[in-house]
Amino acid sequence: MVTVRAPATSANLGSGFDVFGAALSRPADVVTVERAAETTIEVTGVGAQYIPEDPEKNTVGAVVEALDAPARIHIDKGVRPASGLGSSAASAAGAAVALNRLYDRGLSREELVPIAAEGEAVVSGVAHADNVAPSILGGFTVTTAEGTHSVDAAVPLVVCLPDVAVSTRDARRVVPETASIEDLVETVGNAATLAVGMCRSDPDLVGLGMTDPVVTPERARLITGYDDVRERAFDAGATGVTVSGAGPAVIAACRERDRRDVAAGMIDAFAGAGIEARAYQTRIGRGSTVLDD
Numbered sequence: 466m467v468t469v470r471a472p473a474t475s476a477n478l479g480s481g482f483d484v485f486g487a488a489l490s491r492p493a494d495v496v497t498v499e500r501a502a503e504t505t506i507e508v509t510g511v512g513a514q515y516i517p518e519d520p521e522k523n524t525v526g527a528v529v530e531a532l533d534a535p536a537r538i539h540i541d542k543g544v545r546p547a548s549g550l551g552s553s554a555a556s557a558a559g560a561a562v563a564l565n566r567l568y569d570r571g572l573s574r575e576e577l578v579p580i581a582a583e584g585e586a587v588v589s590g591v592a593h594a595d596n597v598a599p600s601i602l603g604g605f606t607v608t609t610a611e612g613t614h615s616v617d618a619a620v621p622l623v624v625c626l627p628d629v630a631v632s633t634r635d636a637r638r639v640v641p642e643t644a645s646i647e648d649l650v651e652t653v654g655n656a657a658t659l660a661v662g663m664c665r666s667d668p669d670l671v672g673l674g675m676t677d678p679v680v681t682p683e684r685a686r687l688i689t690g691y692d693d694v695r696e697r698a699f700d701a702g703a704t705g706v707t708v709s710g711a712g713p714a715v716i717a718a719c720r721e722r723d724r725r726d727v728a729a730g731m732i733d734a735f736a737g738a739g740i741e742a743r744a745y746q747t748r749i750g751r752g753s754t755v756l757d758d
């Protein structure tokens with residue numbers, strides 16, 4: 466039996482659509498696997514009632530297939546589904562790390578990234594790896610067709626999750642198909658600024674680099690109260706605010722001393738829009754961790 470804790474993640478970080486990701490220190494899924502002749506999946510925890518246990522429909526089913534590793538699998542969800550916090554990815558990442566160990570497949574963490582990403586294709590239609598990469602490797606990650614680069618970064622974050630669901634599949638439908646050269650230049654500049662900020666653990670540069678003129682404005686329209694939440698976070702000292710993944714969670718970078726106020730401001734702004742929300746005062750954290758084997 467192998468048990469793995471796989472963290473929530475925030476993808477895109479504004480300027481890095483389908484490329485950037487960050488592991489969050491909390492929340493997390495816990496995935497336990499045991500060898501079995503046939504694969505079965507049991508799901509408990511946050512939002513378990515919305516998650517299919519059929520291996521054809523659960524993200525971990527695709528990982529079992531790719532590793533040819535049938536198992537009895539238990540997923541204890543800490544990451545709410547349809548959150549923008551890489552819920553579907555956390556289970557797939559945890560399963561990839563756990564099954565690789567259970568069956569001694571000998572794959573490196575980097576090699577497990579595209580395998581876990583197959584699970585994302587099951588739910589969103591696209592095998593985007595920007596959530597599974599940080600959930601497996603930890604830190605801030607840059608994932609392209611060539612592979613993943615990761616750096617450890619110490620950046621305080623607040624992630625505010627409203628009590629509404631946005632599916633990644635739906636939110637990918639509003640992504641513009643083209644962008645102007647001006648928007649491209651701005652996005653490249655912001656993405657590079659954010660990457661430098663991560664390498665220096667500098668919340669000012671990270672926040673500055675979160676601005677994105679192409680995808681985020683379209684996604685923000687799907688989140689009631691987004692503009693007020695963003696404004697209140699900045700008023701409380703946030704250095705940057707954007708949609709987390711496909712939403713509805715909203716992520717803010719800040720200094721440690723401002724984290725509580727940023728969290729309170731964001732919750733309050735959602736409440737003003739009539740929406741209950743909870744905030745995780747978090748930071749960039751480690752990747753999947755083997756708890757037991």
Ligand SMILES: Nc1ncnc2c1ncn2[C@@H]1O[C@H](COP(=O)(O)OP(=O)(O)O)[C@@H](O)[C@H]1O
Binds near residue numbers: 553588589711
């Ligand atoms: N192991 C899993 N964990 C979470 N969601 C899953 C899992 N397997 C399948 N799903 C489905 O994936 C969808 C949530 O994924 P997605 O829309 O990408 O949101 P998130 O941003 O939270 O990952 C839901 O429809 C859910 O039922």
Ligand SMILES: N[C@@H](CCOP(=O)(O)O)C(=O)O
Binds near residue numbers: 476636
């Ligand atoms: N790059 C993807 C990331 C989706 O993240 P999720 O946490 O909402 O699943 C996208 O923006 O579609």
